[in-house]
Amino acid sequence: MKKTLLIASAISVALLAGCSSKQVVSYGDATAVETTDINFGSTDLQKVASEMTDSLISSPVIGSLTQNKRPVVFVERIKNKTSEHIDTESITDSISTKVLRSGKFRFVDMSRVEAVKKQLQFQQEGGLVDPTKAIQFGKQIGAEYMLYGNLSSIVKANADKKDVYYKFTMRLMDLESGIIEWADETEIRKTREKAGLGW
């Protein structure tokens, strides 16, 4: 009896010790499909950004708009209407970077206006910068188009399943006429089914 007990406890200890293992750090592919959980993740961000940019650049209307010039665009913001805290600025960053890379548009960045103002003020009034070489106020070019959008979601769940549907809508508005020159949407559906048996 005593021997069996000893063996049994030895096995338990050995098994428990097996449970704890060393941590592993490794590099992965930044564009690999990520399915850690059902929440909005990097794959969704990449999918949304690349689909929107492709659609914008390949649109025939945009082709005619950008034939002889590179219009100036400002990105308003993506409104987060989902039930997750999503950094929508990161989505707009991805999109504007891709669009800028295509060479069809030029951008003005509204999120850095304060910093620019501060710098210009320093150049003008700081006394350190040569006044003849200081950047003048009132020389910037105003945006002609505004890019904006919405990200919304519908979440449903029961005891076995959770389903999340994301819809991402983007529009490009001509600021002078108020006409929407381009709009598109992309959808993502993710489903999580619970494991049957677990700890």
Place this chain on the structure above:
Amino acid sequence: MPETLKKGAVFCIATLLSGCASIQLNNLFSDYATSQKPVRAAINAGNVKSAQSMLEQPTAGNTNYQLAMLEQGRLAFLTEDTKQSQWWFNQSYRALENERAKAKVRLGKGVEKFNTLVTNDNAISYQPPAYEQSMMHSYQALNYVFQHDLEGALVEVRRANFVQEQALKQYEDELFEASESAGIDASYINNTAATLNSRVGDVKNGFQNAYTFYLSGLLYEAAGELNDAYIDYKRAIEIYPENEYLQRDILRLGSVLGMQTDLEAFEKQFSVKASEVLSAKPTANEGQLVVIYEQGLVDAKIEKSVRLPIFTSNNDMRFYSVSIPSYSARSQSLAPLTLSVQETADSNTAKANGLVVNTQPIVNVQALVAKQLQDSMPSMLSRQVLRLVAKEQVRRKLSKEAGDVGNILAGIYSMASERADTRSWLTLPADVQILRANVAAGAHSIAFNNVNIAATEVKIVPGKITLMLVTKAGQFSTVRTVTL
């Protein structure tokens, strides 16, 4: 030898299971409500900082993990430590999400069930009921609001609404199941049920919380999404139809959105008339002041001994004494807050009489928690019966093998381990009341007429909603203001 082998195998499995499940025994022999008394006393004495130091530190694996995080978050909220509070509530949400993502059949839960069989319900890890989850998201939404992040607040509001929708769905399923399988007869615990019934009043269910819906509507309204706001106000009025401010909001938004059929139906039901509401619309140089008044601390559960009749295998009835959670019959008295709004005039001619307004209740948390307990009573009792049987088996076995000593030991163990599950989020307010008034733009001084809180300065912005959160529990009070 086969017998030894069998015993060895059982021992081995038991050790393994208990090793991974990390059973916590510390919560088993004390009840939560009693252990939290000093914390609540410190809050009532106005000393939230010392209450915070007395709180249990949340540790993953502890059966009170979820609860400890909620208490921490709420106390951080009371000390106006927005970042810290936000962090705790976020941790709590993530823990809940992890819990929800877990497998349908769980070995760990099996071990827990086994543990409750030989100990008590405190061995089950605490899962916040829907009303606590929706309150958590409401506080989280306010945390975002106080950081001027309306979009983030709306995310929390959507989560709160999702919790309530899920709870409603689950509740309907459970009602359906309950009608099919008759559980044990609860009429034997009449004395307990009676106090519960009087507390519950006419609350329909233990999870639908008009305050969360109202906050949601208010934030949607501030964000200019009037249709969403209208829907949430409508949900709130379904739960709390008596609130006149809510009635006014519905009539006001309904007429803006042109919901004619709705309006006609509501007018018949309400004590306020639509024409009255429309004539009292805020003018161009007026803003709206919304006051949320949180009052007191929600009552703690108490242990109550009941004698449960059990039929033995010989079919004779025996009474066993068990303890179950309940509420005392006397609940604290709740009163509306009266405040007077006085213009802090730039000139020396201060106006003689300002606006005097009263808050009206939007949720009675006391009734919600009582209803929640009432709803969970059948399953609690059936666990209790199983536990009695298990403990009786242990006693018999011990008395057979160890005689009188074994019998006495088993008896002592049964008594000591007979602890009711009195866990609930104890730093929540007892009730929440609201008020909405049109106030001329500019600086105002707000005096609280019937409670001992110092007058507060508030700046009303034309066309905007100024939210004022007043919390009062015993000697403790805070007033926080934000323009939405």
